[in-house]
Amino acid sequence: MSVSELAARLERPFSGDGDVAIDGVASLESAGPGDLGYVRSSAFASRARASAAAALVAPPDIDVGDRPVIRSEQPGFDFVRATRLLHPSAAVAAGIASSASVAPDASVDPTASIGPGCAIGARARVGAHTLLHANVTVYDDAEIGADCVIHSGCVLREATRVGARVLLQPGVMLGGDGFAYVAGVGGTIEKVPQMGRVVVDDDVEIGANTTVDRGALGDTRIRRGAKIDNLVQIGHGCDVGEDVLIIAQAGLSGSTVVEKGAIVMAQAGVVGHLTIGERAVVGPQCGVHKDVPARVRVLGSPQREGRLQQKIVAALPRLPDLLRRVRAIEKRLAPGGGGDGNG
């Protein structure tokens, strides 16, 4: 594709030689002839000028040297769009691999693709153009919508619901039993049956080896557009809101509500039955033990309002010396200790 053609499809202006051919994308450092790179901001201008990229997507008014450049106010977004145009997803052959096992009363759309070793349970449903890579397990009564990609090793337990355009990375476990026990007679520990489901709405993406437990009575819900990273734990009965981001190795205990647009950063943990408000931010490794109001940022373990926690963190290195200083003051003020400072 030529630079001029690419610019036209992106509906962005370009300068320089529009006939230069582009056949792929690359980082500024690794780009060579035929590659399109992109410039995030003026901070990357010198790296851009040093790049061997054949052409660039760049913000207006940044000098990126003598080469074709497509100008954009949103260079990251337009580079993503260019990537999709230059590397269209390979079409996947529809059909069911001979080594897959599909229950007779399961319903697999004829345009879906079911890889080798997949197991599809009774009454389960797989939607149009959905791709199950090898060795995916779909239990009885589970449903997957259209245009999903489910990677190898994923397991969807009984009655899980997955919407359209959902992307599950390898090893995602949906619908494991929640962790719930009650004391029985004579100190025994009795398992609480987990009767609810996992319900994943449209346009959700879930990272590798992440686990989402089924609800005890109601459902565990992951709402439209939420993005969940690798090795995250979502407890039973959680409600993860629209466009929420949860970063790697974070964990939500049972019945946590994360409202629309909130962000839970890596390795953070949330005690159960709490609400993380709309557009709130929970910092990395944060320990959340009470509600986080909307638009508030919390840091630390246990959580504190962000600026307070930053002040504490800044003050802590002075604590050992502070102990010494207070001791010195006390000595001085002690009988015979040197009096009032005028001695």
Next chain:
Amino acid sequence: MSVSELAARLERPFSGDGDVAIDGVASLESAGPGDLGYVRSSAFASRARASAAAALVAPPDIDVGDRPVIRSEQPGFDFVRATRLLHPSAAVAAGIASSASVAPDASVDPTASIGPGCAIGARARVGAHTLLHANVTVYDDAEIGADCVIHSGCVLREATRVGARVLLQPGVMLGGDGFAYVAGVGGTIEKVPQMGRVVVDDDVEIGANTTVDRGALGDTRIRRGAKIDNLVQIGHGCDVGEDVLIIAQAGLSGSTVVEKGAIVMAQAGVVGHLTIGERAVVGPQCGVHKDVPARVRVLGSPQREGRLQQKIVAALPRLPDLLRRVRAIEKRLAPGGGGDGNG
């Protein structure tokens, strides 16, 4: 089932119309006609009165409105029992799926059920009425007892032992090599062969994508009734005691001993070769670097006795201001700084 019949099978008294039919369980909020709900304590009384549940399990002396109510001193436990009566587990067809691969010298009980894509190694054994969902892998010489449920994606490596009534959620990995290396000649790093096994006793439950490593020389042991949540790491040579609870994303380094009835909360970590005493509690995100005595609760990273850590946490927000206050005292006591406060 009628309310009167259910109460009789639970051996609990009831009041109200015993002929009301119950066909399922639900939360107070989602319950409708035909549903049984339950009231944990008097704190839930108003929610109970607002519920549309057809009948309730409730503690004595709590007013839950005008409907049939089964009275119990242990409403949670009796609700669990009612759930089991109302939703009995589906009987599973015995047999080996045609796409499963079973070694000729493996021993699978005729009442066991082996799902599609399972692989059972040489000399492995599967007990009576045990259910392996699809795509479970059992290595050579591993043994699984009776009445177990092993969910999809689980892997039991060589010679793993699993007792009776064990429940493994999807993606549990038993018997991976422990992480052990020694310095060799010339600075090389040499792997220490891991010769031990994982031994899981009766009535244990292990959560999704949790990993339990095999011992180096001896075994890694998970004792009767222990319950382990999702994404937990159990290092080689650990000994997890009876009825221990380990919550999601916690990790035990090698040779940790967790004694009977102790609790390790979410995202906590334990340095190796330590003992967590009987009924001790390790708080969430706690970093344990020395033994925890029996019945002691530790919090924080690094660990401290619980009340001390709470005092520190309560004091920390005042640290930045304390620095300012001590500076003011020092100024005042400095020569010419204002003397003794009477200046």
Next chain:
Amino acid sequence: MSVSELAARLERPFSGDGDVAIDGVASLESAGPGDLGYVRSSAFASRARASAAAALVAPPDIDVGDRPVIRSEQPGFDFVRATRLLHPSAAVAAGIASSASVAPDASVDPTASIGPGCAIGARARVGAHTLLHANVTVYDDAEIGADCVIHSGCVLREATRVGARVLLQPGVMLGGDGFAYVAGVGGTIEKVPQMGRVVVDDDVEIGANTTVDRGALGDTRIRRGAKIDNLVQIGHGCDVGEDVLIIAQAGLSGSTVVEKGAIVMAQAGVVGHLTIGERAVVGPQCGVHKDVPARVRVLGSPQREGRLQQKIVAALPRLPDLLRRVRAIEKRLAPGGGGDGNG
């Protein structure tokens, strides 16, 4: 094998009865007749003397009682070597299991072993003497070198490269999409296509259920000899250096560089685009938010230089009392508060 023969093959001196037969290895506590044990240091001398081991590997000059003993300056290393001699790996039958699915244009070395339920994609390559246990999935264009062991449940996504003598424990996920989104038009969240690969060099070992994401544009790289434990998260574009150790449940955000010989301890987390210098040590549960220089040890969350953090940790229990003491000083210095201590 006799003690004298074992000593000869280890090229170490021995004392005592060289004809004693050894047929296995064990810990000092569990060893019995026929077992070889080992003594790490003089601290273990009394346990060694109490052991029923038939023979021992021990440092020079430690009295381990009256039995054959092989003397070594590196007893741990020589015990590992002895273990390999006494327990040679079982030879694995070459060939492809009938229930495996191998693309017609995939290339599997005739000496490789492909277990039941494995799926090998188009143009994928598996090297000589490499063993894939059951239910491994290798996507299109992925390559695995010679003499590797890939355990069950592992997934290697498109174009992943794995070198020689690599060991993947069960459930390792290589090549999941990195977590990357850009703001699109009107507040939409757009996925950034992940075009790079995961490249794993020779002699790497990766623990159970660990996830390594593919690079966005370039590759994610795990270099020669690195050892990664269970449930670790390696973000897209990371570069993990030679002989690096990363312990369980640690996480590296995108584009982290960990230089040769550095150690990242359990449950530590590293914010993206940082460098952990050569032979640096990141402590357990540490939160790294800026570069760590070579050979420096950091502790705490957020990270601090190790000794400073230890001083803060030691001082913290005195903080609550310090607040009281400063208040007392202030009272005393207040008008009428008791003056200068001489009152």
